[in-house]
Amino acid sequence: GIQVEQSPPDLILQEGANSTLRCNFSDSVNNLQWFHQNPWGQLINLFYIPSGTKQNGRLSATTVATERYSLLYISSSQTTDSGVYFCAVASGGGADGLTFGKGTHLIIQP
Amino acid sequence: DGGITQSPKYLFRKEGQNVTLSCEQNLNHDAMYWYRQDPGQGLRLIYYSQIVNDFQKGDIAEGYSVSREKKESFPLTVTSAQKNPTAFYLCASRMTRETEAFFGQGTRLTVV
Numbered sequence: 001g002i003q004v005e006q007s008p009p010d011l012i013l014q015e016g017a018n019s020t021l022r023c024n025f026s027d028s029v030n031n032l033q034w035f036h037q038n039p040w041g042q043l044i045n046l047f048y049i050p051s052g053t054k055q056n057g058r059l060s061a062t063t064v065a066t067e068r069y070s071l072l073y074i075s076s077s078q079t080t081d082s083g084v085y086f087c088a089v090a091s092g093g094g095a096d097g098l099t100f101g102k103g104t105h106l107i108i109q110p
Numbered sequence: 111d112g113g114i115t116q117s118p119k120y121l122f123r124k125e126g127q128n129v130t131l132s133c134e135q136n137l138n139h140d141a142m143y144w145y146r147q148d149p150g151q152g153l154r155l156i157y158y159s160q161i162v163n164d165f166q167k168g169d170i171a172e173g174y175s176v177s178r179e180k181k182e183s184f185p186l187t188v189t190s191a192q193k194n195p196t197a198f199y200l201c202a203s204r205m206t207r208e209t210e211a212f213f214g215q216g217t218r219l220t221v222v
Contacts, residue, residue: 030208041198041216048210096207097143097168100152
């Protein structure tokens with residue numbers, strides 16, 4: 001099946017810093033999502049972005065499907081941005097469902 | 111409010127017992143999914159259903175069972191055959207394979 005690798009696994013930043021999280025995947029995809037998992041475990045949808053670029057406030061994402069990677073940018077980090085960020089993908093064929101990476105654990109210090 | 115509701119939030123199971131986790135959605139989505147998350151890990155797919163009265167095994171289906179009698183509901187039973195059931199369980203739904211998936215708030219299952 002499709003493989004998903006996220007980097008870095010851990011990231012510690014000061015409030016106000018910018019960050020870039022990366023997601024590499026091993027096959028062509030027709031679905032790619034970024035999620036933020038908060039300390040209570042809830043998965044919050046950030047972007048549905050199988051290709052192209054999207055922005056939502058301080059967050060933006062870019063997927064280059066032909067090169068099999070996606071990037072999540074967080075600008076002017078706040079302590080509430082802390083948590084785990086997951087990339088999840090799905091290809092057009094095979095079994096249904098999203099395949100998740102292991103996540104990037106982000107800690108924003110005040 | 112439209113969304114996905116999982117219950118209970120916390121569940122404790124004795125060794126050898128079957129337990130059922132509830133997942134209900136009012137988003138009118140056709141497809142529903144169950145995932146398992148272990149500490150420090152990503153989510154792994156247990157079962158999915160693309161339509162009422164049909165479901166398919168995911169990557170880690172052993173020791174679990176599901177049913178899909180109604181479009182809105184996709185309960186997961188963790189059977190006594192599941193060797194290591196302690197985990198965080200998340201339910202999701204989406205309209206089609208090419209659309210955005212949404213998740214419930216999860217159920218934490220602990221074997222005591």
